[in-house]
Amino acid sequence: MTREAASTYGLRRPERSERTPPSSEPAITAITMATVPVKSTPASPAEAFAQILDLAEHNTRRPGRTKMFNVLAAEAGDPxxxxxxxxxxxxxxxxxxxxGALEHxxxxxxxxxxTDCVGVAEELAAVMDGLQxxxxxxxxxxxxxxxxxxxxxRTLRSLTGDGSGLNAK
Incomplete structure (x- = not known):
């Protein structure tokens, strides 16, 4: 947050002591890293998108860890x-x-x-994080x-030559 924006809205950055205690940061990081599901290489864009949906569904069943992941991701913006x-x-x-699935x-x-495969992949990651x-x-x-x-x-339908989406076989 910029100082100007913070001043405008009456916000301040919490001191480290008000956030996660430094001694617990490595533990939280380890827990988060250990809970990221690893999937096999998708055979198609529809399968890659289905894997993203599976992850979103998985995340809804673990709200505490998902919220912790969001906080940790935001704090990890600090190098x-x-x-x-x-x-x-x-x-x-x-x-x-x-x-990779899109390029294939x-x-x-x-x-x-x-199709800008890297651009689409970056957008999908951003959209998923925003929705989450x-x-x-x-x-x-x-x-x-x-x-x-x-x-x-919608995205898949816009990328495929035949307009097929997630429900297409």
């Missing part, structure tokens, strides 16, 4: 945070995983040739998985 390298690697892996499909003629944050703020009134499914279906 000095112990989880910073993990989140840099995590996002690179997620983008690589999805982009593009080469096989299943996606439009002008909205869900964390109001889980009883926000259906993250359904919203993500609709977004992924």
């Amino acid at each position: 000095g945070h112990p989880a910073h390298p993990f989140f840099v690697r995590r996002y690179a892996a997620v983008v690589g995983h999805v982009a 499909a593009k080469a096989a003629g299943g996606l439009k040739q002008d 944050l909205q869900w964390a703020l109001n889980p009883g009134h926000y259906d993250m998985t359904t919203r993500l499914r609709r977004y992924l279906d």
Whole structure:
């Protein structure tokens, strides 16, 4: 947060003692890293998108860890945070995983040739994180998985030459 924005809205950055105690940061980082599901390489964009949906559904069943993950990801934006390298690697892996499936499909003629596979993968990671944050703020009134499914279906339909989406076989 910038000082100007903080001043405008009467906000201040919490002192480290008001956030997670430094002694527990490595433990929280370890727990978060250990709970990230690893999936096999998807055979198609639809399968890659289905894996993303599976992760979103998984996250709704563990609200405490999901909220902790959101907080840790935000705090890890500080390059000095112990989880910073993990989140840099995590996002690179997620983008690589999805982009690889998209590139494979593009080469096989299943996606439009002008598809920016890395750009789409980066957007999907950002959309999922944004939806997850909205869900964390109001889980009883926000259906993250359904919203993500609709977004992924629209995205896939816009990328495939035949307009097929998630429900296509």
